[in-house]
Structure formats: structure tokens, C-alpha cells
Amino acid sequence: MSKFLKFTLVTGLAISATATAVWAAPFGLGRPALLEEIAAWDVKVMPDGRGLPEGRGDVETGDEVFGDQCAVCHGDFAEGVGNWPKLAGGWGTLDHDDPLKTVGSYWPYLSTLWDYVNRSMPFGNAQTLSPDEVYAIVAYILYSNNLVEDDFELSHENFMDVELPNAGGFIVDDRAETEYAIWHGEPCMENCKDTVEITMRARVLDVTPDDADSTATPEPAAEPEQKAEASAEPAPVAVAAVDPALIEAGEKAFRKCSACHQVGEGASNRAGPALNGIMWHPAGSVDGFKYSGALQAMAEGGLVWTEETLSAFLESPKGFMKGTKMGFAGLKSADERAAIAAYLASFSE
């Protein structure tokens, strides 16, 4: 700690000039953190359970909360939807080709799960769960992995009783012994091998993204205009107003929606319906999506999605449509609402 001393000597004058500082520090910069501030930000939970708040939640409650908050991406049974993480299954696959790494098959500490759900989930709406809800979700994920029974309740009291199956499956980095010691010395420069043959080619597999020329082409206006001509019959006025900059802004704003809605090529229904072709069409007409009674009723009453109606809905979903399933707080910015409408309009056939 000789550095402390040196700093103190060099900056001694500065410190005496700011004598109001109540703590002894080399530079006297910053201010003491308040307990409330530390409590707000320091939410980590350690493997030994330190940091866990009091609370409890059972599997049954967890099933419900998980269904509402997590199943969109992780599936009703924590089995994962599409490319989203699978949280259950994969037991005994770690030594197979392509092991399936889930909470049950891979994660070493339950604290990690509690900590991560609490700080980072739900995706796009982090830090909104109560401690009881987090306990319940964690209990449900344990249940999905056959690690507890359906009447199990997890709490701060029994938390440390749960041991995950792969807790002993990790070793600390041993590359110094297993690798560095071998791959060392003077490398071969000549006659290093007799034959060389190509055993695998990336082109055969062909999973490299197609070249991004289309995004690099400096003529963004061309395509929307052509589209506008093609779709000119149903709604010529609205389509004629296509503004590439607005659509681009809409694409950005749409990220707020993308946890639940897909749009574009290959879009499918998720927590919310796919949104291709919804503009200027009657509400509630996306195939295969189970709409709320509230939306169906308004659709029967003649609701058509236009810039005005969509904007009103997005401004206050529950105000515009009491009983809607859309769990979205609303979008204050009129500009963003208009941009989203324009963006969705660009996906109308």
C-alpha cells in the first residue's frame, strides 16, 4: 500500500484545500455511497445464499407467473421456443455431441438462477418481479427439471437445501498444465507432415449469411416505392405517404414490441400475433392467434387498424381496449407511434 502514501504526499495540498471531505482518501474524489443507493444497486446473490431477500413461492404459483412472464420465449414447460434458451431437460447430455445445457443439466448454483431472473428478466422488462415471484419462478424451473415435486415451495429458508445436479461438474482452468506445457518450444518448419487432404469445406455446409449487398446499396427509397405500386389498390392514400426515414424510425421503435411480436418474412405468432398485413385491415384477423374477448368485440364492432386507431391503442393499450391481453404499458411519444404504424404498413401485402 505504499502507493497510498505517495498519492497522499503528492496531493496533500489538494486534500487540505477540500477539508470538507470526511473520509481519508488519496484524491478526495467522489462522495460516500448512501445505504439506500447501495441497497438499490447491489442485488447480487452469492452461492452461499448471501443477498437473498426474504420471500417464498411455490411451483403452482411459479407455473402461473412463468406462463405470463417467461413462456413467450422459454416455452410453457421451460423447454425453450425457437432459438431462445431452453431451461429444462438435457440431463446426462454433457458428454454427448451438442450437449443441451439447462438449469437442470448444467448450472452449478441455484443462486445464479435467482440472481439472474431477479436482475435481468423478464427480457425487455427487467427488475419488475417481486422477490416472491422470483422464488416462484425458480421453484417452477426446478420442477420443470424434475428436481422438486409439484407441491414444493422455495423460500429464503430452504434455499440452501437445494443442490443442482451439475454442482460438481466444474474444474478451474487447467490450461497451464494440459495445454501450455505441450504447445511450447521450437515449431516444425519443414517436412512437418507427409500428406494434406481437405476433409471439410464451409461451402458444402453453406450456412454463411448471404452477402449484405442489399443493405449496402445506397438506394433505400427504391424498394418501398415499388411495393407501394404493387399494393396500390386497397389503400392508395395511406401507401402513397411512405417515408423511408419514418419506416426506419419505426423499425427502431418496434424493438419495444419485439419481445412479443414478429413482423416480416417468416414472422409467426408468439405472445402476440404476427403483424404482417395488419394495417388497413380489420382488427383480430391474424390466422391462428387467440385474441382476447375485448379485441374480438371491438373487431366485430368494425375496428380497422389505421394510423389513428393503432396510435390510440399503442398510447394506452388498456385505456383504448379494456381487457386486452397486450401487457404493454403504452408509448408516450406520438412520433414513435406514427413511426411504428409506418413500419408495420411497410409489411402490408
Next chain:
Amino acid sequence: MSELIKGKPTSRRAFLRGSVAAAAGAVAAGTAQAGTPDPLITEVQPWANGFGDGVDATPYGLPIQYESDVIRRNVEWLTADTTSSINFTPIHALDGTITPQGCAFERHHSGAIDLRKEDYRLMINGLVDTPLVFTYADLERFPRENHVYFCECAANTGMEWAGAQLNGAQFTHGMIHNMEYTGVPLRTLLEEAGLDVAGDLKDKWVYVEGADASSNGRSIPMAKALGDCLVAFKANGEALRKEHGYPVRLVVPGWEGNMWVKWLRRIEVTDAAVESREETSKYTDTLADGTSRKWTWVMDAKSIITSPSPQAPITHGTGPLVITGLAWSGHGAITRVDVSKDGGKTWETARLAKPGEAKALTRFYLDTTWDGEEMLLQSRAMDETGYIQPTKAQLREVRGENSIYHNNCIQTWWVRPNGEAENVEIS
């Protein structure tokens, strides 16, 4: 500007298609001394008799339109959503060692957030004498340092474990960038808060956490935290870009990119590793027998030939050829890079553009002559510890094929007589 200047740039695909013809043309041009005079020389061109842009035409300049394909690219099938995803630096098209911020790869866990300097707070708490809160302005008042470091995602080349998969250096090796950082040593901030209460520092850790919704957190052993870690706010001379953690990110030289927490908001001294999601369920390396290595922080020595490569074919025919690439090591400086044209039977030592710098990218060149025959190009890096970059077979022998992370194997490009190159695996 005249229409000529604004002419549509050649697309890369057309460029690739034309490469064979161009190669043939180059041969002809070399011999046709008595050909037609070049109108680009004999006729006055618009740019030679009119005006170009005035100053301030672009108050903050972007690359000229003809370079519009030198951009980061994403591999969509890798992840479910771009807000928790990665893209790749176009290393095949860059030279030198410094990566321009605008095309340096991005990795987000919950999207790149918009955080103003005015709203920025950095907390130090845990086992410190006085828990502190700093503003951005506070950070600028500590003595600061400049260092060039590479930042490589531990998953770089991770898609290639089981075989040659992605056809381009950008995709196989583009989760890397190299910048000159300006910042305050993490040590300075820890000492400002005081470490007396922490007692013996040997078994202490520093947990670092970001301000975004993922609040990505990692545990760093105290020795590293007091070593060369930097709390950085400038890169390549200007403010960090939003996608790289504006206004403040952590720099953890030589260690995996996931630890370089962006939008750094909290530093906590702890008596154990937190074992966060990113240091247990991710960034751990599963071996063939199903056990997994954890705390594999250092990025081992690695190299890649950036040109020629699948996205940078040879277009000039036989004769002089510059083979170039990048080498780096998280253990220190690169001391030597060897290049093989025959898949590892024989090797030649390449020329380093500058002596290797610790934990920074090193550019190498092999100035050679191409006879037009096919080549199996490889590069092999060595660092100051004497470590030699392993082959894919050597790596697999120790780790199997399921490690995902820390694949630093020797890469092979198959260059064919027409100049095109492909990612291949060889015996």
C-alpha cells in the same frame, strides 16, 4: 457532384464474379505495353477540373460510399434476437491494427443503451473502507493512461469446433477489435475507496456490473483488478461508441471480452466469486468427458490470415502477392508468426509490421510470389511465453468439440487457381 463521381459502387458479389476475368486481364495488362492509352489519364476527368465537397459537407465523416461493404455483419441464425446477439468486425477488409470504432464488433445482452454522461454514476462498494459514488466528471479528474488492447469475445471462432462452417474471416474471426483506450486504472479507483478493510487481498475478488437491463456482471480476481484493468471512457481518441459502452466501459486486457463490462456502473469488492450467469452457465468450456472448465479468462495466442481469404480473394493473377493477417495473445506480446502455403507441411516466418505489443493486435505480412497454383494457407502465432498456436486437431485432442469458447486453432484457407478462397479443414 457529377454523375460520374456518384456512380454506383460495384457490389461485392459482382466483384467476386469478376475476379477471374480480372485476374486474366491483369496478366494481359502487364505485357500489353503498346495498348490503347488509358482515358483516365489522357482525358480530363470531372474531379480534375471541378470542385469537390467543401469543408463541413460531413461534419463527422463517414467512409466514402465505395467502402460501403466494409461493415459489421450479423449471422442471424446464431441468436434469437439482435438485442442479445453479436456481430462481426470486417477484418478481411482492414489493415494495420487499430479497429475503427464504427465497424468494431458489438455484443449486447439486452441491447445497446442510451446513457448520458450526466446520468452516469459509478459505485464502488463491498469490502472497501468507504463505499463511493463517482460521476463521469469525477472520473476525468483522476490521472489517466493510454493503452492499446485487443478485445476478443471468448466465442470467437466458436462455430468452427465441429468443422469448417462459416466462409469468411469476418465470420470465423471477427469477434475482435483493437483500440487505443484512455481511462483510469481500476486500481486507482479501488485505492480511492480504500482496501484496508478487505484484509488479505489474495483471496478477494472484484465484481463488476453494467447499467443495462442485463446488468451483465463478472467476478475478477483482485490481482488482475489491481493489475492492468482500465476504467475507460475514450477509444481511438474519441468517446466510446454507444454500442461499446458509452460513456464508460471496463477494459480487462488479454481476458475474454465478456468481462469488459460496458456501461460500467458498479464495482464491488467481495470475498468470493459471485458465480453469475455469465461465469457459470456461459463462458465455461465443456470438455469431452462432460466436465467443464471455469474461470478460463485468458485469451490464448491466435492468428488469422485476413487476406487472401474467402471475402478477399486474389484478383490480380500471378506474381507479387501480399499475404497478411493479425496475431494476438492475452499472455503478452506476439514474437513470431509463421505462414504455410501447403497446409502445414512447410512454414515461412512472416514479417511483423511492428514489434508485437502486449495484449494488442500485431499485423504480419508475407511478401511473396504466387505461381497461380492452389494454396492451403495457414498462420501460426507464437507469444513471449513461448506458446505456439495449436492446430485444430491438437485442440480437439484436449478439449473435444463441445467447448464453444476459446477456439484458438490454426485456420486454413483453400485458395484456388482462380484466386477464390474457402474455409476448409484439412487432415
